[in-house]
Amino acid sequence: MTVRYAYGISAALLLAGSAAALTGIGPAGAQTAANDSSAMRNVVPRANAPMSFADLTEQLQPAVVNISTTQRVRVNNSNPFAGTPFDGLFGNRRGGGNGGAQTRQAQSLGSGFIISADGYVVTNNHVVAPGNRNATIETITVIMPDRTEYEAELIGRDAASDIAVLKIKSSKPLPFVKFGDSTGARVGDWVIAIGNPFGLGGTVTTGILSAIHRNTGQGGAYDRFLQTDASINRGNSGGPMFDLNGNVIGINNAIISPTGGNVGIGFAIPAEVAAPIVETLKKGKAIERGYLGVQISALSEDLADSLGLQKNRGEFVQRVEPGEAAQKAGIQAGDVITKVQGKTITPDQTLSYLVANLPVGTSVPIELVRDGKTVKVNAKLGKRPSEEELASNSFDPDAEDNDQGQDENGASAQATADALGLSVVDLTPTIARQVGIPSSQKGVVVSTVNPNSDAAQKGIKRGFVITSVNRKPIANAADLDKAISSAKRSKREAVLLQVRRGARDPQFVAVRLQDD
Secondary structure (H helix, E strand, C coil), X not given: CCEEECCEECCEECECCCCCCCCCCCCCCCCCCCCCHHHHCCCCCCCCCCCCCHHHHHHHHHHEEEEEEEEEEEEEEECCCCCCCCCCHHHCCCCCCEEEEEEEEEEEXXXXXXXXXXXXXXXXXXXXXXXXXXXXXXEEEEECCCCCEEECEEEEEECCCCEEEEECCCCCCCCCCCECCHHHCCCCCEEEXXXXXXXXXXXXXXXXXXXXXXXXXXXXXXXXXXXECCCCCECCCCCEEECCCCCEEEEEEEEECCCCCCCCCEEEEEHHHHHHHHHHHHCCCCCCCEECCEEEEECCHHHHHHHCCCCCCCEEEEEECCCCHHXXXXXXXXXXXXXXXXXXXXXXXXXXXXXXXXXXXXEEEEEEEECCEEEEEEEECEECCCHHHHHHCCCCXXXXXXXXXXXXXXXXXXXXXXXXXXXXXXXXXXXXXHCCCCCCCCCEEEEEECCCCHHHHCCCCCCCEEEEECCEECCCHHHHHHHHXXXXXXXXXXXXXXXXXXXXXXXXXXXXXXXX
């Protein structure tokens, strides 16, 4: 399954959107067929059902805007002649097999909508976020339906919910729309999506709601969407999904597509989730979420059978983070958490969703199954780390990483890549456990290795941990950079690295320094 977002860099615009739906009334009586003529009498489309959405569109469209960004992306040119007598040709410099650092411009395109006359604009975070960690946003431009352009200020953004708030300044009041109540939405309701697909200008699509509170299986605190069959196209991301009363009940966000094209399965962030987050971001505040501190997996049929439990009722605890709420409450790896505050954990109501939407510091009753027995505990929720922190604490030593020469440590990581042909990230307790070494270990973990470097020839690979340089311990990438700089000033041509790999004993490896 591929989830694609209605946003893209340069010409590669991906999709997200929204939809519309037909109003249905209550179910037929239990003793009659659902489509019995007498039962259908009160649920067929009313005589005054809309034959056209033109009037509603005319009223709403002025508040829907196009959002474009310009980005500066740092690019490392690959040198195919690295390690050969032709290494210096074509203006390339030595350094991890990469050419001189260069930058290029990129653009992104999406949609948004104005929520106040003084110019607050809502969109998706991924529309206004850098395309990758080597990119920086230079400008954000909001373009009105009449082609008037405003430079926008980023007021706040939240990666977990994929919501961002911008502000534009105008000499006159701006058209705006309001959030509605998505909790009353029903499968089959009409919805209208207005956006800016393909950069064509304001475009309208309609459809029905296909599902409420749909879980896409991608995980996270907000994997709970309105699903629609409305046509979702490139650039729709961040645009509004309206009900027939003209209220915003969702923010167009993503599609599922095996081919990259629209197949009628689109998703929108429900207004019930978006509205309070938008209000918090408008005030310049960060979003705080509850955090239990467990790594979980779905209770699949095989896993449920092995435990003698009902599938899709609960989530399996793979690991408990030290010092977090779950450990303090006595939750253990191997437990199956079935309820939080009396609410059953299901694929449509996940543990992450329930916990993240509770305030930090809340004491919550949790019901779990351990060794076939029901156990009840109380946990005082901590503060959920940011998505960046969660990502930085996740490291797969077997995964490939092509972002050579730059990471969260910026210039320090680039200096390391240039001198050693390696990129590194700081070693956290979580990463330490993932690469199989004690969580108390200090150092850096290798994230990429230039195959043409001396380090690669000496057997250093992704997932190796560097703990010392020239017999002096290092704690982070900055320490490594300082040690390399010191060796260069001393005219050394190599440095002595102490490296660890998993549970194996540390070993010393002399790695030759590359010229800048």
